[in-house]
Amino acid sequence: MSVQRISRTALAIATALAGASQAHADEGMWTFDNAPLAQIKQRLGLELSPAWLEHLRLSAVKLGASASFVSKDGLLLTNHHVARGCVERLSTAQRNLIANGFVAHGRAEELQCPGADARVLQSWQDVTPQLRAAAPASLGEAEGNAARKSAIAKLEADCKQETGLKCDVVTLYSGAVYHLYRYKEYQDVRLVMTPEAQASDFGGDFDNFTFPRFALDFTLLRAYEDGKPVQPAHYLKLAAAPLKDGDAVFVAGHPGNTDRQNTLDQLRAKRDVLLPLRLKELQAEREMLHAFAARSPESARRAAGQIAGVENSLKAMTGQHKSLLRPALLEQKAKEEADFKVAYKASGRSDDPWAQVERATAQQTALAAQQQYSGYGWNSLMGLAGGLVEAAAERQLPEGERMRGYSANGLAAVERRLRANSPVYKDLEQARLAFSLNRAAQALGRQHPLVQAALGSDSAEAVAARVIAGTKLDQQAERVRLLEGGAAALAASDDAAIALARKLYPLHRALARQLEREVDEPLKRAADQLGQARFALQGRGVPPDATGTLRLSYGRVAGYDAEGIKVPYKTVFGGLFARAAAFEHQMPFKVAPQVAAVRAKLNPDLPLNFASTADIIGGNSGSPVVNKDGELVGLIFDGNLEGLGGRFAYTDALDRAVAVDIQAILAALEQAYGAPEVARELRGR
C-alpha cells in the first residue's frame, strides 16, 4: 500500500496527535538515524553532534540484551542478569560462580562464555523501496509474504557476502520502513569479573521492578577476535564528575518490544485472555520449580536460574496486566484510536484495518491455549531436541515456506545454541517435562492430538522419565553429531527425546503455520497499513515501536512521587545495609557476603543505584547510561513498577529507568571483590 495524499483534516488531526505525544515528554526509544535532536534541545537544552551520536552508537553492544565497550581492550560492561546464562554455564557444583562470583586476574584467567556473541551496529541502509518492489500489493497475501521473506533473506545474504558483516533487515514503524542493519560480530566473549549473584539480586523478586533499589547488577566481559582482545574503535570513558539530581542522561540499548501502537482490540485481548493465560502458566511453573528446588541445596542451585527467569516474567506481566486494568490507560488509547480513525478515513482510505485486527485477535485468543502447549519447552532439553528436528527439516524448504525462526539467520542462532557446551540437569529436565506434559493434558484434554502424540495412554511422569532417561542430548558431542548428520542422522536416531520431537514436529508446525496465516500475518498486514498511515500522518516525528535493535533514549535523573511517597533520585550503600537490617538480614535481604565484609570501609553515602526518566523496556538491560559529554555514568538494569505499563504507554511523571551508578561498580571492584586492575582498566589508567 502506498502513501496517499493527506487531506487538511488529516493533517490537523496529525498535528493534534503529535501534540498529544509531545505531552508524554521524555518518551521514545529512537533509532540513531533519527535522533530526536529538537526534543533534546527543547527538553534538556543540549545540542548533540553527529560525532557524539556516532561515538555512543559504536560503543553500544548487543549481547543477549545490551552492553557497551568500556575500555580500549574490549572490556564489556553489562548486567549480571544479562550475563547470568554465561556465568551459570561456567559454574559447576564444585565451582559455583553464581554463588561466589569470579575475578580473572589477568587475561589468561578469563573464561569463554559458551554460545555468547556480541555485536555492534556499524551502518544501515533504507531498503523499503526494494522490499515494496519485491512484494507489491498486487501479489496475493501469501505470495507477498513469501516474496518479502525471500527478498529479506537475499538482502541479508548479499550484504554479508559484500561486507563480511552480520546483516539483518529490521522492520520499523509497523512496516512503514525497512532498514538493513550491518553489525560487526564477535563470537568469542569471555568472563572477566562477576560479583556474587546476591549482590545483583539483593531483595530478590520482592525488589525486582522497584525503586528505591540496592543492586550491584553488573558483570564485566571481554570481546576477543582471533584469540586477542578486541581493540574497539569506540568505547565509553568514565564520567569525571558524579551525577546530580536533574542531570541529563542518555541510554543506548536494545529495547525488545513495545506494543504502543496496538489497537484497542489487541490491548483488550491481552488484558482479558492472553496475559491471564500466561500468568496462570507462569504461576504453576514457579510452583513446580520451587518444589524442585526444595529437594536439596544442589537442586536449588540447578533451578535458581530458571526460577529467577520465571519470577522476572511473572512480575513484569503482572505489572503489564495491572496497567491494562487501569481504566485511564484504555480510555486514553480509545481516544487516540478514535482520532486516528477519523484521520485515517479523512486521508481517503476506505479499508478497515481495525476490523482485520479484530478478527485476527479473536483467532489469536481462540488458539492461545494450544499455542501455549505446542512448543517443546523454553530453554530445555526437549527444546534442543525440537531445535535439531526442526532445523534439519526446515532447512530443506525454500526460505519463504519455513516456520518463523528458521531463516538463515535463525538457523545460525539455533546452531549456536545446539553447539554450546551448557550444562543440562536431567533431574530438572525430567521435572519440567512432566510438568509441561501434565499442563498440556489438563488444558487441552487427553484426546487432543498434541497430547495424544506426546502421551498416548501413558502418564506424563512416565513419558518424561522415559524420554529424559533415553536421551543423550545433554551431551554436546551427541548434539553436534546429530546437527551435522542432518535429516538422515535424525531419522536414524533412537534417542528418546528426538523420537518425541519427531512426533510433535508436524503438529507444532501445522499450528505455527496456522498462527502465522490467521493471526501473525493479518496482524502484521493491518499493522503495516496502520503504521504506514500513521507514518504518513506523523512522519518520523515519533519513534517506532521497539524491535530489539539499537535505540537512543534520553531523559533526566529524577525521583518521583509514588502516590504520596517521595522517592529520591538515587540510593546509597548505607540504604542497602539499612534495608537488610530492617528485614533482619533474612534472604533475599542479605547483603552479599563480600560486600558485607567490607562494610566498615565503604562510604555509606556513596551512590548505588539511580533513577531517570529515560524511556526503556526489557532488552535495555545492560545499556550504558551516559551524561551530556557522552561519558559513562551508569548501567541500566531495571525499570520501576510504575513503568511496567510502559509497554503500552509512557509517562515521565512515574516511569523510571533504574541503573547502577558507575561509582558503585568501581567501589565494588576496588573494595569488595579484589579487582583493582579491572577498575584501573575502566578508569583508563
Add this chain to the structure above:
Amino acid sequence: MSVQRISRTALAIATALAGASQAHADEGMWTFDNAPLAQIKQRLGLELSPAWLEHLRLSAVKLGASASFVSKDGLLLTNHHVARGCVERLSTAQRNLIANGFVAHGRAEELQCPGADARVLQSWQDVTPQLRAAAPASLGEAEGNAARKSAIAKLEADCKQETGLKCDVVTLYSGAVYHLYRYKEYQDVRLVMTPEAQASDFGGDFDNFTFPRFALDFTLLRAYEDGKPVQPAHYLKLAAAPLKDGDAVFVAGHPGNTDRQNTLDQLRAKRDVLLPLRLKELQAEREMLHAFAARSPESARRAAGQIAGVENSLKAMTGQHKSLLRPALLEQKAKEEADFKVAYKASGRSDDPWAQVERATAQQTALAAQQQYSGYGWNSLMGLAGGLVEAAAERQLPEGERMRGYSANGLAAVERRLRANSPVYKDLEQARLAFSLNRAAQALGRQHPLVQAALGSDSAEAVAARVIAGTKLDQQAERVRLLEGGAAALAASDDAAIALARKLYPLHRALARQLEREVDEPLKRAADQLGQARFALQGRGVPPDATGTLRLSYGRVAGYDAEGIKVPYKTVFGGLFARAAAFEHQMPFKVAPQVAAVRAKLNPDLPLNFASTADIIGGNSGSPVVNKDGELVGLIFDGNLEGLGGRFAYTDALDRAVAVDIQAILAALEQAYGAPEVARELRGR
C-alpha cells in the same frame, strides 16, 4: 427508643454482619471495660488478665492527644508533635526550643507548659438508664436534647462534687450507651526533654503519614502536683527484649473520632462537598502561611507550627478523600448498609433514620461554606477574643441552651486557654485575619451578613490591620482581666478584637444553633437510632466509633506489601542517614544536627521506627505501645498513607500504626542529646 425484640431474620443478618467484621481482623479501638479478650486470644494466642488491663489503663494518659507515665516520678512520654504547642510557648527568638531542643538537667530546670493538663481514667459507670430517663422519647426533640444536656451537666457536676475527679459523660455506640468517665487530672505539666524539631520532623510533610519512616518524634514531660513530681500508682516499664517481626503489641490511647458507622449519604457528602471544601481552604491557608514565612527567618520560625498543622491536616484529609474516591470502599459500605437496612426492618422498626440522615446531610452541605467562615479563626488572636465574648455570654444561659463547647467542662478549657501565657505574633495574626476575611468575602459575597459585620465597606487588609493594632489580647494580663471582669468588662472594652468578636458573636451563634438544630441533632438522633439498632443486633461484639476517650487496640508488628513494594516492619538509624544522603541532605531530609554529630557512634542497625497492625487514628499520637507483658516497646506517632481511609474502614492488609522504637529514644537520650539521667529514669535505674 428502647431496644426491641429481635427477629430470627435480624439475628441471622447480625451474625452475618459480625462475621464480616471479624474478617477485618485486627480492627477495633476498644473501650477498656469491653476489651476484646476472645479476639486477642484467637488472633494472638494471648490471655490478658484484668490486672494487665488495669496496669495499662492507669499508665495511659490523656495529654492533648495521648501519653503515658513511664517512671515512678511521673515522667510522661508523648510525641514531639503532641507537645509542640508547649515547646513553642516556651520558645522565644532568643531561646528556640523548637530548633535546638531542650534538656532539663535536674528538676529545677524543668519548664512548666502553659495551659497543659494531663489526666488518667480512674473509673467509669454506665449512665445510659439515667440519661434515657431524663430524656425519654416522649419529650420533643429540642426538649429532649436540652433535658439530656442538663442531665449530663448535672451528672458531671455531681460526680466532681463527690469524687473530686474530673468527670465526663461519654457517648458510645452512636448513643446506644453513655458512660460517666472519672479522671484524675494534673494541671502542672513540665517539659523535661525535647529533641530538635528536625529529629521529629525528618522528611517534613513528604514523609508525614508514610512508612518506612525515620522520625524521633518524642518528648518527655513530667506531671507535678502541689509543686512535686507525681508518683503515679502505675507506670510502664521498658521492655527487656527488643521487638521482633510478628510480635503482639497493644496500644492504649485516645483516638479522636472515626466515621465507621456513617451512612452512605454522609460518606458521599464528605467525598463530594465537605472534604473538597476543607481541602481548598487548607491549600489556600498553606499558601498564605508560606508567603508569610518567606518574609524572614523569624517569620518562618513564627509560622512553622501553624504550617506544620495545616500540612498535617491537608495530607490527612487528602488521604481520607482519596479513600472515599476508591470505588471498593463505598461498594463495601453500600453492601453493609443494604444488609443493615434489611435487618433493621426485620427487627420490627418502621421508621427510616437513613432518610433523616439524608435530609440533615443535605442541609449540612448547604450550610458548609457559611460554617467554614463563621468562626473567629483556629488558634488565633481573634479566636481568643471570640472565646472571651462567647464564654461571658454563654455562661449566663442555662446549660441546655448554650452553644456546644460551653458546658461547664468546655468553659474550663476555654478559660485555661485564655489564661495560658502563649506568645502571640501580631504580624502573623494580622496576615491570618486578613486572609480569612478575604476568603469569607470571596466565598460568601460582600453582602453576606457575616462579611458585612466584619468588613462593612472596608478591605479585609484594612480591617485586619486595625483590629490587630487595636488589641491588647496578645497580653496575658489583659485576657485575664477581661475573663475575670466577665460580661460587664467585655461590654465596656474598646479593644478592637473584642469589638469585632462582639459583632460576629450573634451571627456565629445563630448559625451554630441552626447547625445544631438542622444538622447535628438530626444526625445525632439518627445515629442514636442506628447505633442502638446495631447495638441490639451486634451487642458489644464490635467496638464503638472513636470518641477521643481511652481505647485499647491490638495487633502485630508487621510489614506489608505496598502495591508490589515490600515494606519491612521497621526502619533503622542507617536508613535515616541513607534517606538523607539520597536527597543530598537537603531540607526537609537533613538529619537533625545533634543526631548527625554522633553518627559515628550510633549503631546503624539500631531500630528507629516500626509498623504494626494496631488500629489507630488521629488522637492516638503519643500512645504507648506495649508488648504481651505490658512493657513499653514504642510510641505511636503516625499511621501510613494506606491507613488514612481508616476513618471509614480498616484493613489489616495495609493499615499500619507507626511508632518510634523505645530503643531509638534511649539512644537519642544517651548518645545525641546528653540526657543520660533521663534515660536512666526511663530504664528505672
